[in-house]
Amino acid sequence: MGTNLTLALLLAPWPSPARGQAAGRLVPYRDSIPKTLVTFELVPVPGGTVTLDSPAGPRVVAVPPFWIGKTEVTWDEYDVWVYRLDVAAGAPGGRDSADATSRPSRPYGAPDRGFGHHGYPALAMTYTAARAYCAWLSARTGRHYALPTDAQWTRALEAGLGADTSLSPERRDALAWHAGNAAHKSHAVASKQADALGTHDLLGNVAEWVTVPDGAPVVRGGSWAEPPARVGPRARAAQTPAWNETDPQFPKSRWWLADAPFVGFRFVLLTP
């Protein structure tokens, strides 16, 4: 366990990140999880409008500029939260203390499913957990990280795909891990080509939790587990009982989905 943490304590604090602006221009931005060596990158998304489906028909929504995670949140990041790797072992109130309110339960078994760990997307977390991670990261960094709204996620995707959002089989293969090319598993983030914005894997790999105003959260983009036709800009799925059917406990876990190794997330930031 010790290497990351010990090094982190020796090297802390991490140098101040660039604050996402240069000469009035929005630029990519890197942040870190305090007291660790774990960093992550965000890319700016210009403001614009998107058209969302709604029960009352298509709805045009204006989206102000924001930053979005360059990749899906990886296990390197998520493990810090789950296993309290940012807290020194043995410290008062440290790793052995009860802290059930802000950290998830310890996962039973191997949450990575053997797909891969370092550099791979964290997966099978509930919406509650994905949101709680963002709240924890915000508290740690002092910056307001949140799950994307449906509109923000859509805006990022459309800005990344450019004017032509259609997906030929070749283009889909270049951008996305889906059931036709993923060999029944998730893959390291950013191992597919970046889009025009510089983000990776918005389509495919793990489907990504987004918030829906006045509605149940959904995952967007499709995943490694779905056939190519279901991996694309319109891919949208709400949780079903099958996603957690084989959790043998009752109540079932608030944090982990026993049967949804195809679900993950990334976050957005409004002001660096």
Add this chain to the structure above:
Amino acid sequence: MTPKHPRDVTRRAFVETAAVATAAIALPLPPAPASIGGAPKKIRIALIGCGGRGTGAVKDCLTSSESIELVALGDLFPDHLAKCRESLATMVTEDPTLKPKIKVKDSQCFVGFDAYRKVLDGNADLVLLATPPAFRARHLAAAIEAGKHVFMEKPVAVDPQGVHAVMASSELAAQKGLALVAGTQRRHDAGYRAAIERIHDGAIGDVVAAEVYWNQGGLWMKPREPSWSDAEWQIRNWLYFTWLSGDHMVEQHIHNLDVANWAFGAHPVKAIGVGGRQQRTDPAYGHIFDHFAVEFEYPNGARLRSMCRQMDGTAQRVGERFVGTRGTSDGHSVIEGATPWSWDPQAPKANPYVQEHADLIASIRAGRPLNEGRQVAESTLTAIMGREAAYTGQEVTWDELLSCQQDLVPTELQFGPMPVPPVAMPGQTILARSWRSA
């Protein structure tokens, strides 16, 4: 089916052993005979051990089959029982069809060390045993004595004495026509069943080696509260005391070792191993190890390498791998080699945690009660053999283990002082350990 390969003597011996070992779960069963009214005769169930798994097992059982009714609950702790009753109310809110199936009166809810006896005095036909493993052997004996069918969580014992008791109860259950199913749910998983059947049919040739793993991070721990006696603190943190859980190799890794015994159609005859406690050294985590690596040897000389770990920030792997003379298999989804096969990931698959109850109930109604007692007792002893190889640092044989005087569970339990045994030390710790000398 045409023979896929010549079966040599060793292979035949294994197949025969496998046939004996799996005869007790020869599925599928015929459909349950309907009673006059069309619905099968009601089966009343009771839960002993009301934690999250026990409560989940109630749901699995109630949803598995028609005409099942929950009638009684028992737990050591009043707070566990109260939480279980709240959870049952939530369960009904989530699934209103369960409402008529949950008929637990206040008078049929019991707490304390003798709660299980009061539950067994009631009118349940089937009891679900889901306490920490320390209590299993005694609760099982009492349940079979009382004429109840049993579903019991794994592992079923923490020491050889408990394994002997479970084997005796299993024989008595067979004599009395009582069903006995264990929570080694992979035995009821369609993917595992399909792959192991193919392995038994020779799809990878002779199985010459295997690897099993349960490597994960640490689990929950409940910080001690001032009002808790030593015994209460230990029981509430049962994972971390060998007398309660058997250590994580027995409590958790038994799943993978059970699959190995199933595939080999035998239990191993000896083991050597290493293990220790490096990360989880705080006394809050009792005295168990946090890692083991053990080599088991089967009667035909085939070796099984086993590895299990509960350490934060380390590589995770849970699974099995079998190596044969003509191929390899993960035991549940893929066979590579001479006769390749894979489980269709899109194929519908019943939840094995529900299927184990469906199989149990169907066997009772068909008058052909399943009896997995010996099989799970052997897998429990396999895991204990691995633990003891690491604890003692010696080569430990099956026969030696069965004949040694090791009893870790106090005869009369009560809340009060209870010292924590020292962490095992290879080269010093001996097999013949007793709670009496603690």
